[in-house]
Amino acid sequence: MKETPAVPKPLKDLQTLCVHGAKDLNNSTRAVSVPIYQSATFAHPGVGQSAGYDYSRLQNPTREALEKTVAALEGGADAMAFSSGMAAMVVLMELFGPGDEIIASRDLYGGSVRLFDNVLKKNGVSVTYLHTGDIDAVRKRTGARTKAIFVETPTNPLMHVTDIRAVSGFAKENGILLIVDNTFLTPYFQQPILQGADAVIHSGTKYLGGHNDTLAGFLVVASNELSEKLRFLYKTVGACLPPFDAFLLLRGIKTLAIRMERHQRNAMEIARWLEKQPKVEKVYYVGLPAHPDYALSCGQTSGFGGMISFETDSEETARRILQNVKIIMFAESLGGVESLITYPILQTHADVPEEVRNQLGIHNRLLRLSVGIEDAGDLIADLEQAMGKPWGSAPYVRT
Numbered sequence: 009m010k011e012t013p014a015v016p017k018p019l020k021d022l023q024t025l026c027v028h029g030a031k032d033l034n035n036s037t038r039a040v041s042v043p044i045y046q047s048a049t050f051a052h053p054g055v056g057q058s059a060g061y062d063y064s065r066l067q068n069p070t071r072e073a074l075e076k077t078v079a080a081l082e083g084g085a086d087a088m089a090f091s092s093g094m095a096a097m098v099v100l101m102e103l104f105g106p107g108d109e110i111i112a113s114r115d116l117y118g119g120s121v122r123l124f125d126n127v128l129k130k131n132g133v134s135v136t137y138l139h140t141g142d143i144d145a146v147r148k149r150t151g152a153r154t155k156a157i158f159v160e161t162p163t164n165p166l167m168h169v170t171d172i173r174a175v176s177g178f179a180k181e182n183g184i185l186l187i188v189d190n191t192f193l194t195p196y197f198q199q200p201i202l203q204g205a206d207a208v209i210h211s212g213t214k215y216l217g218g219h220n221d222t223l224a225g226f227l228v229v230a231s232n233e234l235s236e237k238l239r240f241l242y243k244t245v246g247a248c249l250p251p252f253d254a255f256l257l258l259r260g261i262k263t264l265a266i267r268m269e270r271h272q273r274n275a276m277e278i279a280r281w282l283e284k285q286p287k288v289e290k291v292y293y294v295g296l297p298a299h300p301d302y303a304l305s306c307g308q309t310s311g312f313g314g315m316i317s318f319e320t321d322s323e324e325t326a327r328r329i330l331q332n333v334k335i336i337m338f339a340e341s342l343g344g345v346e347s348l349i350t351y352p353i354l355q356t357h358a359d360v361p362e363e364v365r366n367q368l369g370i371h372n373r374l375l376r377l378s379v380g381i382e383d384a385g386d387l388i389a390d391l392e393q394a395m396g397k398p399w400g401s402a403p404y405v406r407t
């Protein structure tokens with residue numbers, strides 16, 4: 009039996025923070041669960057007075073409890089909750105103007121690429137894509153116009169890892185903002201602000217919400233100065249998370265710790281199984297010691313998460329898997345309790361230009377699997393039958 013690779017231990021106090029959040033029980037009812045304050049506006053006790061809330065676009069008590077929880081989990085000075093991850097991205101990008109340049113990781117989430125190549129371009133902001141794990145390449149490209157480095161680590165879908173401390177050191181020396189999209193690992197496994205990032209972005213739709221039922225996004229910032237600038241944009245744009253959705257996010261985060269551990273355990277088991285399949289040519293999972301960035305990951309994260317990409321032997325095998333999975337659903341998105349399989353070329357990365365996709369290795373044999381919290385044996389049996397073998401032949405033995 010192959011030895012299970014050592015998984016770095018997640019930080020203990022995060023588990024309690026997930027369950028209890030940053031809520032305070034100073035509400036008159038002593039409700040254990042944060043109530044849904046479904047109110048657009050708040051009455052003033054007198055002229056020039058406020059009970060702390062004025063209008064829900066600025067702040068709402070349910071959303072505030074969620075934002076404080078996410079800020080605490082990421083070790084940030086402030087967090088803002090948005091109606092989606094992309095809404096958070098759009099507001100963050102309002103920090104930049106004509107003539108500015110952003111350096112971004114190469115195989116980013118397709119929606120981020122769409123925003124950069126269309127909206128940002130129109131606004132006079134240029135984006136240069138390179139492998140941000142290559143600090144020399146970042147150094148060479150950085151010029152007077154470079155205002156930010158935007159990093160996804162691990163990347164989507166090819167799982168390249170960037171050394172956050174190395175890039176943040178470089179960014180600080182040069183007065184450049186470091187922004188990390190932490191959607192894949194969540195603060196439970198990776199806390200970029202504690203390693204020098206200025207801002208963290210999340211699609212809360214994914215692991216933080218965790219149940220494939222709500223869209224949400226977060227911006228977490230390291231400094232009060234950045235918080236002030238972004239809070240102004242936040243209240244101006246109005247893409248805020250509604251109170252009921254904030255409640256669902258709080259509810260999801262209560263189980264973040266146990267979900268992440270289970271996602272990871274299942275992913276490890278499935279990645280090791282995939283490695284042995286004749287119809288699978290390559291497995292991209294950061295938790296496999298064969299992954300080129302395995303050692304780097306062990307030094308900066310406390311876990312590897314639940315996302316796997318893999319290359320099949322043919323387009324036909326890839327399509328057969330997508331057609332035939334029964335438990336795993338062929339659907340866009342990730343990070344929920346249900347396992348989902350995606351065809352990046354047609355879904356998440358359809359808007360990435362074809363020649364760029366080919367350069368990156370996003371082709372018609374590449375599948376991305378968001379491993380859920382079902383029984384790992386059931387998921388493996390599902391993949392096995394979908395690849396063309398009948399159920400039950402060559403039964404998979406749990407190790």
Ligand SMILES: *Cc1c(COP(=O)(O)O)cnc(C)c1O
Nearest residue numbers: 092093094117191211212213224
């Ligand atoms: C989904 C996703 C986003 C966008 O978030 P939405 O909530 O779908 O708007 C951004 N980054 C990554 C890595 C994602 O997976």
